[in-house]
Amino acid sequence: MLDKSTRIFVAGHHGLVGSAIWNNLKQRGYDNLIGRSHKELDLLDPQAVKRFFDEEKPQAVVLAAAHVGGIMANLQYRADFIYQNLQIQQNVIGESWKHGIEKLLFLGSTCIYPGEAPQPMPEDCLLTSALEYTNEPYAIAKIAGLKMCESFNLQYGTNYIAVMPTNLYGPNDNFHLENSHVLPAMIRKVYLAKCLSEDDWAAVRKDIGLRPVTMKGTELRVDADSSEQDILTVLASYGIEKGRVTLWGTGAPMREFLWSEEMADASVHCLLNVDFKDVVENTEMKVNHDGIREIRNCHINVGTGKQLSIRECAEKIVKEIGFQGDLCWDSTKPDGTMLKLTDVSKLHRLGWHHTIEIDEGIHRLYEWYQKGICINHKEEPKA
Numbered sequence: 001m002l003d004k005s006t007r008i009f010v011a012g013h014h015g016l017v018g019s020a021i022w023n024n025l026k027q028r029g030y031d032n033l034i035g036r037s038h039k040e041l042d043l044l045d046p047q048a049v050k051r052f053f054d055e056e057k058p059q060a061v062v063l064a065a066a067h068v069g070g071i072m073a074n075l076q077y078r079a080d081f082i083y084q085n086l087q088i089q090q091n092v093i094g095e096s097w098k099h100g101i102e103k104l105l106f107l108g109s110t111c112i113y114p115g116e117a118p119q120p121m122p123e124d125c126l127l128t129s130a131l132e133y134t135n136e137p138y139a140i141a142k143i144a145g146l147k148m149c150e151s152f153n154l155q156y157g158t159n160y161i162a163v164m165p166t167n168l169y170g171p172n173d174n175f176h177l178e179n180s181h182v183l184p185a186m187i188r189k190v191y192l193a194k195c196l197s198e199d200d201w202a203a204v205r206k207d208i209g210l211r212p213v214t215m216k217g218t219e220l221r222v223d224a225d226s227s228e229q230d231i232l233t234v235l236a237s238y239g240i241e242k243g244r245v246t247l248w249g250t251g252a253p254m255r256e257f258l259w260s261e262e263m264a265d266a267s268v269h270c271l272l273n274v275d276f277k278d279v280v281e282n283t284e285m286k287v288n289h290d291g292i293r294e295i296r297n298c299h300i301n302v303g304t305g306k307q308l309s310i311r312e313c314a315e316k317i318v319k320e321i322g323f324q325g326d327l328c329w330d331s332t333k334p335d336g337t338m339l340k341l342t343d344v345s346k347l348h349r350l351g352w353h354h355t356i357e358i359d360e361g362i363h364r365l366y367e368w369y370q371k372g373i374c375i376n377h378k379e380e381p382k383a
Contacts, residue, residue, distance in 0.1 A: 001272050001273065002030070002059075002060055002102075002103060002271070002272055004029050004030055004031070004032075005032055006030065006032060006059045006060050007032045007034060007056075007057065007058050007059045007060070008025065008030060008032065008033050008034065008058060008059070008060045008061070008062065009033075009034045009035075009056065009058035009060070009061045009062070010022050010025070010033055010034070010035050010062045010064060011036075011043060011061065011062065011063050011064060011065040011088075011092055012063075012064040012065030012066065013033075013035035013036075013064070014035070014037060014038075014172070015064060015065070015066075015172065016168060016169075016170060016171075016172050016173050016174065016260050017064040017066075017107055017165070017168065017260065017263065017264070018035075018062070018064035018065065019171070019172045020170060020171070020172070020260040020261050020263065020264035021062055021064055021264045021267055021268060022035065023261070023264065024261070024264040024265055024267075024268045025268055028268065028272075034056055034058055036052065043065055043087075043088045043091055043092060044084060044087045044088060044091070045091075046090075046091050049091040049092060049095050050095055052095075053095040053096075053098070053099045054099075057099070058099075058101065059101065059102055059103075060101060060102060060103040060104065060105075060271070061092065061096050061101050061103075061104045061105070062104075062105045062107070062267075062271065063088075063089065063092050063093065063104065063105065063106045063107060063145075064107045065088055065092070066085055066088065066107070067080060067081055067084040067085055067088070067138075068138070068181075069081070069179040069180075069181075070178070070179060070180055070181050070182065070185065071134050071135075071248070071334055071336050072178050072179070073178065073179040074134050074135040074137070074138055075134055075334075078136075078137045079137070081135075081137045081138040081141065082137035082138065082140060082141050085138060085141035085142065085145070086141045086144060089106075089141065089144065089145040089148060090148075093106070093145070093148050093149065093152070093160070096160075097152055097156065097158060101158075102159065103159050103160075103161075103271060104149065104158070104159070104160040104161070105160075105161050105162075105163065105267060105270065105271040106145050106146060106148075106149050106160060106161070106162040106163070107163060107165065107267065108142040108143075108145060108146050108162055108163065108164045108165075108299065109138070109139070109142050109164060109165065110164050110165065110166045110167075110256075110301065110303065110340060110342050111131075111132065111135045111138060111139045111142070111337075111340075112126060112131075112139050112142050112143050112146070112164060113125055113126060113131075113340075114127075114128055114129040114130060114131060114132075115129075115130060115131060115132035115133070115337055116129060116130075117129070117339075117340075119339050119341050120305060120341040120342055120343040120344075121301070121340070121341065121342050121343055122301075122343040122345075123164075123283065123297045123298075123299055123300070123301055123343070123346060124283075124284065124296075124297045126143070126296075126297055126299075127143070132336065132337045134334060134336055134337075135336075142164075145162070146162035146164070146299045148160075149161070149162045149299075150162070150295075150296065150298050150299075153276045153298070154295060158276075159275055159276050160276065161270050161271065161274055161275075161276065161279065161300070162298070162299040162300070163266070163267050163270055163299065163300045163301075163302045164299050164300065164301050164302060164342075165258060165263045165266075165267075165302040165303065166256045166257070166258050166301070166302065166303035166304070166340070166342050167181065167182070167183070167255055167256060167257050167258065167340075168181075168257075168258055168259075168260045168263055169181070169183040169184060169257055169258075169259065169260060169361065169365055170259050170260030170261055170263075170361070170364070170365060170368075171260065171261070171365075171368050172260075173260070173365065173368075173369075175187070175188045175211060175369065175372075176211070177189070177213055177238045178216065178238075182255070182310060182313075183257060183313065183317075183362075183365070184365070184369075186247060186313070186314050186317050187317055187321070187362075187365060187366055187369055188207075188211075188369070189238065189239060189240050189245050189247065190245050190314075190317050190318055190321050190323050190327075191207070191321055191323075191366075191369070192204060192207060192235060192240045193240050193241065193242070193243075193244065193245040193323060193325055194321055194322065194323040194324075194325070195207070196232075196235070196240070196241065196242040196243075197242050197243050197323070197324065197325050201228065204231065205224040205225075205231075206224065208222055208223055208224060208226075208231065209223050209224025209225075213234050213235065213238070214234070215233065215234040215237045216237055216238075220233070220234055221234075222234045222235075239328075239330065242325075243325040243326065244325050244326040244327075244328055245323070245325065245326075245327060245328070246328040246329065246330050247310075247314055247327070247328070247329055247330070248329075248330055248333035248334070248335075249310065249329060249330070249331065249333050249334060249335040249336070250311075250329055250331050250335055251309060251310045251311030251314060251329050252309060252310070252311065252335065252338065253309065253310050253335045253336060253337065253338050253339070253340075254307045254308065254309050254310075254338065254339050254340065254341065255307060255308065255309070255310060255313065255340060256303050256304055256305070256306060256307045256340065256341050256342060257304070257308075257313070257358055257361065258302065258303050258304055258354065259354075259356040259361045259364070261356075262354050262355065262356050263302055265352070266302045266347065266352045266354075267302065269350075269351065269352045270300060270350065270352075273350075273351065274300075274350050276298065278350065279298045279299075279300060279346075279350075280295060280298055282346050282349050282350060283295075283297055283298055283346065300346055300347055300350065301342040301343060301344050301346065301347060302342075302344070302347055303341075303342035303344050303347075303354075304344070304354045304357075305341070305342065305343070305344040306341075306357075306358075307339075307340075307341045308358060310335075311329070313358070313362075314327060315327065316358065316359060316362050317362055317366075320362050320363055320366050321366060
């Protein structure tokens with residue numbers, strides 16, 4: 001257990017994951033936290049990261065900073081996803097080791113698992129077959145991060161814990177129409193379609209005034225001052241129309257969703273109460289043909305162990321928002337991984353279970369989104 005006075009650096013403390021962990025630590029009485037915005041500290045710059053560790057002297061690190069996005073972003077910006085995430089991890093984990101950090105928590109993603117992994121996905125199915133193509137570069141970067149933690153632990157006796165959260169949603173989510181993850185994107189699309197259906201142009205302009213939208217493949221960008229026709233044209237390119245909203249894919253893929261504040265609670269639980277030796281004890285290891293015990297797959301899945309289809313999730317959002325129009329699907333667009341349920345038995349053995357189910361979570365996120373309309377959100381997500 002880390003002392004309440006421990007100086008903890010939360011990398012990425014403004015993001016969905018980092019902000020939730022920051023708040024959870026605060027609620028537990030950990031007030032000696034260090035956070036830096038992207039402008040204050042560029043984690044891609046090794047010299048800047050070294051100076052930060054030299055000057056601030058953190059005693060523990062939470063690496064929640066990452067370059068993230070949805071299917072389209074992962075397809076279009078493959079080099080950015082692998083380069084930026086590898087660079088962030090190399091800099092932060094490397095300087096943590098050089099500066100004798102006593103405890104580090106690395107945040108990954110369950111997209112590290114094969115595209116056709118067994119369901120539910122246990123930690124030991126890692127690297128057993130091909131990754132899903134759409135997010136392969138991001139997944140490879142996250143695999144490298146967890147293997148860095150595992151390797152430093154084995155070679156240098158460090159105490160770095162890697163957790164792999166499932167699909168997250170919650171306060172401070174990104175609602176960018178192209179680069180956000182599926183659940184917040186659906187909420188915003190359905191909300192805007194509802195506003196158009198009700199001719200509530202004040203609400204539409206308020207929304208896009210705070211989150212301007214650019215039409216894909218063009219330079220046409222709309223905000224609160226744009227003409228109605230331009231707004232309709234741009235929103236239609238994202239499947240948002242009066243009386244109808246069109247979502248990507250078939251709606252058939254199954255997804256597991258975890259409320260971000262619960263992910264934070266599970267992560268902080270692991271940071272404070274779980275050591276590398278505990279993970280090794282709770283991970284089945286094989287002895288190879290040379291008689292060597294293979295210590296691997298020491299990461300921890302973080303999720304609910306429950307799933308529903310994207311279509312079911314969309315229908316719940318439509319009901320929550322009160323949209324009376326048509327919900328349509330564009331099957332020419334990719335579905336991504338069809339099945340992606342995590343096996344959370346290791347997490348349960350280590351002492352943590354979720355409590356917030358999807359219906360309550362959607363209600364909470366839509367409430368937050370309506371309040372968050374008063375908050376200025378940048379169009380592009382930052383690491």
